[in-house]
Amino acid sequence: MSQQRSPDDGKNTFPQAASKWATPNGAIWINRSPCHHLNDAARSIEAVAMTSAQPADRLALAYIFERQWLHLLLLLMLLGGLGPAVRADAFRVGALFGLATPVWMALAVILAITHQGYVWFCWRMELHASLLTRCFGDRAFPLYASGFAILVLSRLTTVVVLAAANRNTVPLDVSALRILAVVTAVPVVYLFYSVQRYFTFRRALGLDHFDSSYRSRPLVNQGIFRFTRNGMYVFGLLIAWLPGLWYASAAGLLLALFNHAYVWVHYVATERPDMKRIYPGLAGTPPPAA
Structure with a gap:
């Protein structure tokens, strides 16, 4: 006697489940079914973006794009200031590697811009739609972290190469500038020590967007974080100034100013709103419901 097969027999099927992610303004129900194909990933993004489907979808979309109008506005202002400056001769001198x-x-x-756009997309899609976890499971954070590392190292490399190409364009004593670079490096080294010892680099990369257990963890107040909650922004970004100081590069210092300002744009437009949801105590709101 032959056994009748259903149309789904022999296919990879997954149980459909839903989970509730609560926010201070209400609850969002999100489909938690795994995503194993790029087409499924595209459908997941489309589901989040369909604002006409359910009020919860519109709310999720609002959270994903929260304050990104400010991000775009401030970026345009920075680029508007950068454009006229780079036309000056001091910022155009030199070449390296052709x-x-x-x-x-x-x-x-x-x-x-690519780096910070990548972080915004991954953080917000994971925090408000669990997109990366649904697509890649336990590999979600390592894959995100790998992309982050590639972009940030590429970003730092171009800072160094630019400064080397444009060297000796600052009309100040090079030895004095290099002494200043060494002094500036001290808090940078202390910051990275504090991150490794007390904060962890995984958390610095945004693990709290992927792991909900961080909502109940206290903020770090040891090492350099005794002096400021924003150690990465106040002291870590000084690393961008070191090549320009070391090579006495006008273009390198201008790029450092742009990078320093633009990372603060990321903080104001992306990270700060996220932190208020991940760590409700920052916003003076009760923890999210289970």
Whole structure:
């Protein structure tokens, strides 16, 4: 006697489940079914973006794009200020590896925007839709972290190369500038020590967007974080100034100013709102419901 097979027999099927992610303004129900194909990933993004389906979808979309209008506005202002400055001769002198200083400047700015756009997309899609976890499971954070590392190292590399290409364009004593670079490096080293010892680099990369257990963990107040909650922004970003100081590069210092300001844009427009939801105590709101 033959056994009748249903149309789904022999296919990979997964139980459908839903979980509730609560916010201070209400609850969002999100489909938690695994995503094993790129087409499924595209459908997951589309489901989040369909604002006409359910009020919860519109709320999720609002959270994903929260304050990104401010991000775009401040970025345009920074680019508007950067454009006229790079036309000055001091910022155009030099070349390295066959590319002129303005080309390295353009590459550095493109990498900065790409890097911060990547972080926004991954953080918000994971925090409000669990997209990466649904697509990649336990590999979600390592894959995100790998992309982050590639982009941030590329970003730092272009800063160094730009400064080397544009060296000796600051009309100050090079030895004095290098002493200043060494002094500036001290809090940077202490910051990375504090991150490794007390904070962990995984958390610094945004693990709290992937792991809900961080909502009940206290903020770190040891090491350099005794002096400021924003150690990465106050002291960590000083690393961007070191190549410009070391090589006495006008373009390198200008790029450092852009990077420093633009990372603060990321903090105001993306990280700060996220932290208020991950750590409700920052916003003075009760913890999310289970």
